Amino acid sequence: MRIGLSVMMLLAAALQAGENLLPNGSFDEGGKEALHWEKTDNLTSFWRNDGQRGRILELDTRPDRKQVLAYWKERKRNPDAPAPKAVISKEPLKSIGSNEGTALDSVLLDVKPGQDYKLSVDYRGAGTPFVWIKGFMIHPKRKTLTDCYQTRLTPPGGAADRRRRR
Numbered sequence: 036m037r038i039g040l041s042v043m044m045l046l047a048a049a050l051q052a053g054e055n056l057l058p059n060g061s062f063d064e065g066g067k068e069a070l071h072w073e074k075t076d077n078l079t080s081f082w083r084n085d086g087q088r089g090r091i092l093e094l095d096t097r098p099d100r101k102q103v104l105a106y107w108k109e110r111k112r113n114p115d116a117p118a119p120k121a122v123i124s125k126e127p128l129k130s131i132g133s134n135e136g137t138a139l140d141s142v143l144l145d146v147k148p149g150q151d152y153k154l155s156v157d158y159r160g161a162g163t164p165f166v167w168i169k170g171f172m173i174h175p176k177r178k179t180l181t182d183c184y185q186t187r188l189t190p191p192g193g194a195a196d197r198r199r200r201r
Contacts, residue, residue, distance in 0.1 A: 056144050062090040071142045077118035079137035096132025099124045103131040165189040
């Protein structure tokens with residue numbers, strides 16, 4: 036399934052109206068790549084210009100899982116490795132979307148325990164898009180970043196082709 040996402044993340048503290056905690060939530064800052072966001076791989080993630088809102092993020096979950104995993108491994112060795120032409124399997128369960136999925140991470144944000152936050156996302160696409168929220172902390176003994184919280188937020192409504200829900 037190919038999901039085109041028009042995402043504008045406006046992560047703001049609920050009680051502090053208008054304070055955007057996510058740098059470059061509109062993706063408009065930066066040259067070829069959006070500032071404060073992970074670099075796209077051009078196999079499953081792409082920057083596009085929709086002609087109306089500016090830069091949008093497009094995610095493609097259809098490429099063959101083995102091809103994508105091999106490419107991601109190559110990119111760890113050589114971050115400038117060019118993306119191969121996507122191989123789209125006729126068997127959906129062999130796609131990257133059927134297992135790992137595809138994503139693009141923002142920079143880490145400082146949050147306060149007990150504080151309420153509001154997340155707004157503009158999207159368009161078939162299927163059920165979601166935003167994966169992950170929390171990290173410094174491990175008290177190892178002094179390394181450790182995954183400590185995860186949740187998956189899906190927009191309200193059915194899985195039909197929805198446009199710009201909030």
